[in-house]
Amino acid sequence: MKYTLIELVQRILESMDSDEVDSINDSPESLAVANVVKECYFDIVGKLDLPEKESIFQMTPSGDSNKPTLMYLPENIINLQRMKYNSASVSDPNWYDLNYLPWDDFLDMQNGLLTTETNVGSMTIIEDGHTFTFKYRNDVLPQFYASFNDRTILFDSYDSLVNTTLVASKTMCFGSIEPDFTLSDTFVPELDAQQFQLLLQASKAQAFVELKQVENPKAERKERKNEILAQRTKHAIDRRGGSQTYRRYGRK
Known part of the structure; x- marks a missing residue:
């Protein structure tokens, strides 16, 4: 079962x-409990x-035709694990893998290009x-990318006959996104239903310590139990695979 923030706060206040x-803003204590829930959520x-x-x-594209192979990692992204680029149209895409290169290797590769060539x-x-100058x-279409600061991404090439720069809508990245938490009554933390008991018990245990200056052994025991359960059930889709085999279709 999932809970809104006010429902979590009400249950914790009741146990205290x-x-x-009726709202997390009704008292300093209820707002303090809401902040405890927020802290426990990120933990x-x-x-x-x-x-x-x-x-x-x-x-995020550079948006500058003078910097056609420059893109940026969006601010809310924690890490980039892999990236693909679309070599076809948006309506009929053909995604292919882009390869990450360490910065020195990427720089050595690009330094081999001659700006006297038309391409x-x-x-x-x-x-x-x-000010630094980079060649491309x-x-x-791009095959490689690299970064010198974990946020600025340089690619080895682009096709000027297709686009004036690399295009955001033709990138598909996979990685970790920083979760949001809003201090509002109706906010529902982004967790699976079975993980809400862990959030409730962890918040309850911390609220007792911080606001009542006493421990809540019962909540702490439930927190440990639910943490073990959450580790086992955190994937909604079974990733162990199965005995079936699947044929892949698509462009070669």
């Missing part, structure tokens, strides 16, 4: 024998490495007040 509230998400953090997303271009990037090919 505190005054009833759980980080500790269990929940798949709810993982999703597909698109890169080679260059762009300047300012980083910490310093302009006649083929």
